[in-house]
Amino acid sequence: MSAPQDRRDLRGSWGTAEIAAPWPDKARLAVSFVVNVEEGAELSIGDGDEGNESMYEIREEVMKGADLCMESHFAYGPRRGYDRIVSAFKAYGVRATFSTCGRAARRLPWLMQDAVSVGHEISCHGWRWERHAGMTPEAEARIIADTHSTITEVSGQAPVGWHTRSAPSELTRQLLLDHGGFLYDSDCYDDDQPRIERISGKDHVILPYAFDTNDMRFSPGGGFVQPEDFSRYVAGAFDRLYEEGGHGARMLSVGLHLRLIGRPGRISGLEALLAHMSARPGVWFASRAEIARCWKDVAS
Template sequence: MPDPARDLAGYGPTPPDPQWPGGARLALSIVVNVEEGAELSVASGDERNEAIPESGQLIQGAPDPCMESHFAYGARVGLWRVLGVLDAYGAKATFSSCGRAVAHTPALAAAPAARGHEVSAHGWRWEMHAGMEEATERAVIAKTVATLAEHAGARPVGWHTKSASSVNTRRLLIEEGGFLYDSDCYDDDLPRLVPGAGRPHVVLPYAFDTNDMRFRPGAGFNHAEDFSRYCIAAFDRLMQEGGRMMSVGLHLRTIGRPGRIAGLEQFLDHVARAGEAVWVARRMDIARHWLARSG
């Protein structure tokens, strides 16, 4: 049987009224994942290369400059293209950033922060934490916080682990003392508080379907319109229901490509037509709102 502590019931048929600011029917969170330079790479001194490189070829036991070049596109070009589109629509996003990426290329955090975007934490390396020793994970969290604070001008208050977190991750974030939220769940359309945490901590669900990661070969998206059509369909449904939160995941090296960026523009065009019925917000603002409404 599943662990009794695992909540499969959730809010059920009567979810709480989120009371979004201005009476908005939907809170929209745009998350830009910043991973360029944090991907596993033998050339960076890591134990192996990324298992799913952008090139479709798997190289292990030797440096893989092809894989590194695919990631580099996000830092060299994608960052500026994505920032330009967000600026054009006045949309504030959360840049979920790996510490090592920012340590190597500070503009990855400094430029979004200067434009009013949130810089949150996405681990040190771009790696899952499942099975990580507690002392190691605690040190990884501390190193990531310090690096992002240095280059973004403010410490991160949000965290998202690549893939699987460890059994200790959420507790360690709460114990660290400066985090408002984590996004290590995919099971709801509304935030929630962690019960019995000792201090307020919000879980903000994330999503892998409304996400440009589906441009990977065989994952479902081929054209820019595939991304925008799917995200618009999800947006319209949640707007119809009302009282929901929606996450859209982006990656600099993915949506930042010239043949894909129109998908983000098409989606933001659609969002703009909803006017004040949608609250486009950074994740830290959603977390703070949830804490305030929860008393």
């Protein structure tokens, strides 16, 4: 009796021949820094939302009215954190992807335009900072369209990438293809290598993301306290993937947030990590759009 087709692929490329690293200049490893721009898009009763955001540096009971304290915490990212992060990237010639919520882009036009002017990519991260699981197809399609058009208008750069906060719906990927203009999404956490899926007759690139190599672990209970916690852990992942990159294609995603790694007590962790990575030859620091285009060219 044959087993039914499983909707989940738990095998991936295991047991098949490794794909040689396709990165430019024979690089061993592609490194993708993703800066999540969510400030101004977090849930806020003060903005007319149904509730307030509860995830930040401390755990408190969610307020029933406008939470000016939480709004102030989020405001730190664009006011101070952004400049520290882009300065660190500039020092090491790193191009990053700024994964941006549509409402944040609307509030932060200067940040979007500055990031583009120095060579960074702007991608889509939903309209508000929220999960899409459970949304109606009509509501989700509107969010995708509004986010894409707003970022295009504000930044002057049409986004080609998408990443949902944690949980997409079962239709998110199809809706991205229906909208058009999207080259890739990062709504998966299951590999260290990109892949292409054929959806409705179109090739769509999947770029895995990661929560472990991510400054979100500075949040309560996440395991990072000192800046060295971040730099040592991510450097360990980098070293391992760099080694594996000698016999197969690998990419490393490093997730950052303006309001987290941009703090004065943490930014040295990013600076130390960049120094560690830059000391190795054959490392390609690239935007996610660049990685997706490279992978699609090789696959086709």
